[in-house]
Amino acid sequence: MLLQRFLIRLLTMAITLFGVAVVVFVVIRVAPGDPIAMMLPPGATDADIARLRALYGLDKTIVQQFFIWLAGVVRGDFGTSISLRQDVLGLVVNRLPATLELAIVALLMALAIGGTTAILGARERGTAVEAGIDIASGAALSIPDFLWGLVLILLFGVLVPVFDISGRVSPQLNLPFVTQFYLFESIVRLRFDLTKDLLAHMLMPAVALALPLAAIISQLLKQSLKEVLDLDYVVLARVKGFSETQVILREALKNAALPTLTLVGVQFTFLIGGTVIVERLFSYEGLGNMAIDAVINRDLPLIQGIVLVFALLFVLINLSVDMMYALLNPRLRHG
Amino acid sequence: MNALAKSCLDIRDLSAVLPNGLRVLRSVSLSVQPGEVRALVGESGAGKTMIGKAVLGVLPPSVRIVEGDMLLEGEDLGKLQPKARRTLIGARTALIPQDPLTALNPSRRIGPQMTDRLVRILGWSGEKADTRIRQLLDEVQIRDPERVLKCYPHELSGGMRQRVLIAAAFAAEPRLIVADEPTTALDVTVQKQILRLIAQLQREHGTAILFVTHDLGVVAKISQKVSVLYAGKVVEEAETAALFAAPQHPYTRALMAATPRYTDPLASLKPVDEAVLAGLAAEIAAADQAWRHPHG
Numbered sequence: 001m002l003l004q005r006f007l008i009r010l011l012t013m014a015i016t017l018f019g020v021a022v023v024v025f026v027v028i029r030v031a032p033g034d035p036i037a038m039m040l041p042p043g044a045t046d047a048d049i050a051r052l053r054a055l056y057g058l059d060k061t062i063v064q065q066f067f068i069w070l071a072g073v074v075r076g077d078f079g080t081s082i083s084l085r086q087d088v089l090g091l092v093v094n095r096l097p098a099t100l101e102l103a104i105v106a107l108l109m110a111l112a113i114g115g116t117t118a119i120l121g122a123r124e125r126g127t128a129v130e131a132g133i134d135i136a137s138g139a140a141l142s143i144p145d146f147l148w149g150l151v152l153i154l155l156f157g158v159l160v161p162v163f164d165i166s167g168r169v170s171p172q173l174n175l176p177f178v179t180q181f182y183l184f185e186s187i188v189r190l191r192f193d194l195t196k197d198l199l200a201h202m203l204m205p206a207v208a209l210a211l212p213l214a215a216i217i218s219q220l221l222k223q224s225l226k227e228v229l230d231l232d233y234v235v236l237a238r239v240k241g242f243s244e245t246q247v248i249l250r251e252a253l254k255n256a257a258l259p260t261l262t263l264v265g266v267q268f269t270f271l272i273g274g275t276v277i278v279e280r281l282f283s284y285e286g287l288g289n290m291a292i293d294a295v296i297n298r299d300l301p302l303i304q305g306i307v308l309v310f311a312l313l314f315v316l317i318n319l320s321v322d323m324m325y326a327l328l329n330p331r332l333r334h335g
Numbered sequence: 336m337n338a339l340a341k342s343c344l345d346i347r348d349l350s351a352v353l354p355n356g357l358r359v360l361r362s363v364s365l366s367v368q369p370g371e372v373r374a375l376v377g378e379s380g381a382g383k384t385m386i387g388k389a390v391l392g393v394l395p396p397s398v399r400i401v402e403g404d405m406l407l408e409g410e411d412l413g414k415l416q417p418k419a420r421r422t423l424i425g426a427r428t429a430l431i432p433q434d435p436l437t438a439l440n441p442s443r444r445i446g447p448q449m450t451d452r453l454v455r456i457l458g459w460s461g462e463k464a465d466t467r468i469r470q471l472l473d474e475v476q477i478r479d480p481e482r483v484l485k486c487y488p489h490e491l492s493g494g495m496r497q498r499v500l501i502a503a504a505f506a507a508e509p510r511l512i513v514a515d516e517p518t519t520a521l522d523v524t525v526q527k528q529i530l531r532l533i534a535q536l537q538r539e540h541g542t543a544i545l546f547v548t549h550d551l552g553v554v555a556k557i558s559q560k561v562s563v564l565y566a567g568k569v570v571e572e573a574e575t576a577a578l579f580a581a582p583q584h585p586y587t588r589a590l591m592a593a594t595p596r597y598t599d600p601l602a603s604l605k606p607v608d609e610a611v612l613a614g615l616a617a618e619i620a621a622a623d624q625a626w627r628h629p630h631g
Contacts, residue, residue, distance in 0.1 A: 126396060230395075232438040233448075236500075239391045240452040241425015243418070250451075254442045329442065 013315045020311040021073075021304070025066050028303050035082045035298035056082060058300075069304065078308075079301035083294070088305040092287065096309060097180035098168055099279065099286035102209070103272050105183070105202055109210035110271075111264070114217025119253070121218070122225035123244050133218065141215035145274040148208035149281040156204060164201045166283040173197060205282045209274050213267050220263055224256035258328060265321030269314045341409045342366040343511050343543040344390065349403030350626065351389065351567075359385055359398060361568040361622055367511065367560075370541040374554040374575065376590070377564030383547045384433075385567070387513040390545065392424055408510060425456045428511045429504035431533070434520040435496035439488035446484035449503045457507055464506075471502035474539075475532055494525040498532065505536050512537075514546045518553065530556060551594050555579060563587050566619050585611045 036052050053059045057068060072079060078088035121133040143151070157165035169175065169182060173194065177185045183202070186194040228234060229252055237251045238244075276288035283289070287306055294302040344367040351360040360382050367373045375383040388394045390405055392412070405412045407427060412420055432438035440448060446468070453464035472480040475498040488496060497517065504512050514533065518526040534557050537544055546558055554561050554575060561578050563571040563586065571584040582588045589607040 232432050232434060233440045235393050236430055236432055236438050237440075237451075238393050238421075239424065239428065239430040241421050241456040242451075243421065251440050251443075255440070 009319065013319070016315055017308065017311055021070070021308060022066070024304055024307045025069065026062060028298075028300055029062055029065075033298045035300060038298055039082065069301075073308075078305040081294075081299055081302040083297035083299040083302070088301050091290065091302065092305050092309050094180055095285065095287040095290050098182070098284065099272070099275050099288055101181060101183045102202060102206060102279070102284065102286060103268070103275055105199075106206040106209035106271060107213070107264075107268055109206055110213035110217055113210065113214035114221065117214075117218040118221035118225060119245075119248055121222040122229060122252075123248060125226055125229075130222075133222070137215040137218045139215075140211045141219070143212070145209050145212055145271075146277045146281060148211050149205060149278050152204040152208055153281065163204050165204065166201075168198065168201055168285050169194075170197050170201075201282075201284070205275075205278045205284055208278050208281075209271050213264070213271055216267055217260060217264060221256060221260045224259055225252055228252040228256045254328060258325065261321060261325060261328065265317055268317055272310065272313060341369075342406070343369045343371070343408060344545065345404075345406040346386070346390070347404045347406075349386070349389065349400065349405065351385065351394070351398050351400045354397055354399075358623060358626070359567045360389070360400075361566065361619070362403070362626065363564075363567070363569055365562050365569060365572065367543045367545055369510065369543055371560060372537060372544045372546055372558040374546045374548060374558035374561040375564060376548055376551060376554050376561060378549060378590075380566075381564040382567035383549075383564050384515055386564075387430075387515050387545060387547050390511075391428060391430055391513055392420060422456065425452060426507070427509055428513065429507065429509040431497075431501055431504045431512060431514040431517045433516040435493050435500055436488075436520065438500055439496055441488055443487075444484070445486050445488065445491070445499055449484070449499065449506065452503075453507055467506055468502065471506045472499075474505070474536060475499075475502045477502070493521055494529065497521060497525075497529050501529070501533060501536065505540055505542065508540065508542075510543060512542050512544045514544055516548055519549075533557065551591060563590070565615055568619060568622060570615070570618070586615055 036049055036056070036058065039052065040048060050059070057065055060068070069079060076089065078092070080086065081088050081091055084091060117133045117137065121130045124130050153165050156163045164170065175182070175194070176189070176191070179185050183195065183198045186192070186198060225248060229248070234247055234251050237247045242250065275286060276291055278284075279286045279288040280292050287309065291303070291306045293299075294306060344365075346363055346365050349360050349363040350358055352358050363382075363386060365373065365375075365386075375386060377383045385394065385398065389398075389400060390407070390412075394400070400413075407423065410423060412423070415423065439445070446465075449468045450461070450464040453459045453467060454461055459467070468484070469480050472483065477483055477495070477498055483491065483495070483499065491499070501517075517533065518529050521529060530553060533544075536542070537557075544557075546553075548554060558575045561573060561575045562569050563578075563584065565586050571578070571582070571587045573583070578587065579591075582591060586607070589611045593607060
């Protein structure tokens with residue numbers, strides 16, 4: 001039963017990814033712009049162009065191209081980047097950790113800020129504290145992540161320059177890392193000097209990405225908490241002698257977190273989507289930044305590779321949210 | 336009554352208002368002696384549950400107490416700091432809630448929900464709390480405590496859950512239990528068993544109970560004293576036997592007439608008389624007038 005559900009789940013994931021692959025493949029070939037024209041100097045002959053097209057397989061029909069590419073993907077060969085002349089898989093794998101670290105740090109920030117303000121707001125419901133939290137979350141939500149990025153650059157990069165506003169790490173540093181997960185590896189290696197430098201670079205883009213999500217978490221979780229706090233078992237816990245904070249943390253939070261959790265899953269995929277522009281703003285060397293370069297250069301294989309990796313990430317996030325939902329809700333586990 | 340004997344619960348002139356100024360409790364006075372069951376009876380909206388919640392300190396935020404004292408074993412609850420009051424209420428009182436289906440946390444197992452007060456508020460060891468809970472589960476006639484303690488609430492029937500809640504209420508040997516319509520949400524067949532169970536545990540443990548109900552049949556079975564409530568005002572107070580033998584207030588008589596009897600259901604289900612309601616309205620108006628203008 002459980003195995004069957006898991007297999008069905010895997011099959012849907014595969015179909016989703018296939019659909020994404022088809023759409024991306026077709027769209028970027030139908031859209032205007034020719035990668036070959038951008039590679040050659042002005043005055044190249046038609047023969048040169050035709051030769052180069054044949055070299056990258058662009059002289060075949062879209063259907064033929066798709067199946068050639070798909071056959072490669074199945075073998076783990078995502079093709080060669082047209083603009084960078086390197087293996088696409090290698091490029092993507094190299095850049096993905098930077099984006100993952102940024103997204104995860106942003107998510108943790110959003111959970112910490114959103115969760116704390118939601119709990120505080122629920123505990124102080126009906127007071128000025130709650131009103132203040134509502135106003136702050138309203139403001140955080142009405143400004144999109146890239147605009148927060150610009151605001152932060154202005155504030156802490158230009159007016160009061162306390163943080164680095166460009167790149168992932170200070171270029172003069174000697175990096176001993178063997179993986180691309182710089183932040184995690186610096187912590188594992190206890191090189192906290194490097195951790196500090198990495199975080200100083202990551203802080204502003206992460207905050208920009210985290211603020212809108214933190215506001216959503218804060219509003220939804222606070223609302224759910226307030227509803228749960230009127231329920232009988234919470235009243236009973238108060239009669240037992242537990243304080244309001246204990247009641248929220250021990251009785252209410254887990255049950256109130258379920259709707260928020262589903263939403264966080266969906267919103268986390270939006271957050272990862274947001275990394276594309278925010279990474280660009282902060283010249284952060286992640287996958288999103290590379291995606292923009294790939295689109296500008298009409299680097300078809302690279303765009304396909306990046307989009308497919310993003311799609312895989314989204315599918316995996318949805319899967320883990322479903323699993324966590326079952327874990328938190330005992331009534332689903334036996335169903 | 337001996338004025339020196341310390342009541343288990345003493346409520347004096349308790350008044351509470353809604354934000355719009357409406358009084359929901361009108362100078363309520365009542366007392367519960369140690370080991371005694373005091374029934375609070377009235378129709379829905381009469382404020383009987385509100386009194387229980389006021390004692391336990393869990394009134395909804397919109398209801399504000401404006402006057403009166405509540406003394407729990409001589410300690411004035413209104414004069415205590417919030418934390419001290421909470422701990423005192425946690426240590427000396429318990430609640431048997433109305434709806435066992437919503438009174439247990441759906442995502443926590445039964446065991447920890449029953450022991451948490453003993454361990455975390457009263458400071459018992461986990462072992463002692465565990466032994467105590469098993470003892471109480473036996474008293475409420477749950478035969479497989481091992482399984483029940485490991486269950487989540489949705490795995491138990493309504494009657495079983497109410498047994499669990501009753502066991503948890505008696506576990507810490509509270510001096511006072513507020514039972515808030517504990518049988519209303521249950522099946523008719525289960526109602527009797529649960530009521531008998533509460534009565535039996537009450538006798539064995541000698542616990543005072545403030546028993547909130549709308550059912551005069553239940554009042555007759557379980558209580559020694561009764562207060563009849565209408566619109567947040569105590570209209571009659573008496574020993575239970577005396578009340579049933581000779582109800583003094585017209586409203587009490589009307590309530591009794593409205594109780595269904597199986598022998599003659601149609602004749603027995605009388606709505607409360609218009610004249611009685613008019614008399615009550617005048618009585619309430621006079622009380623409010625006196626309350627607002629105590630010297631005029």
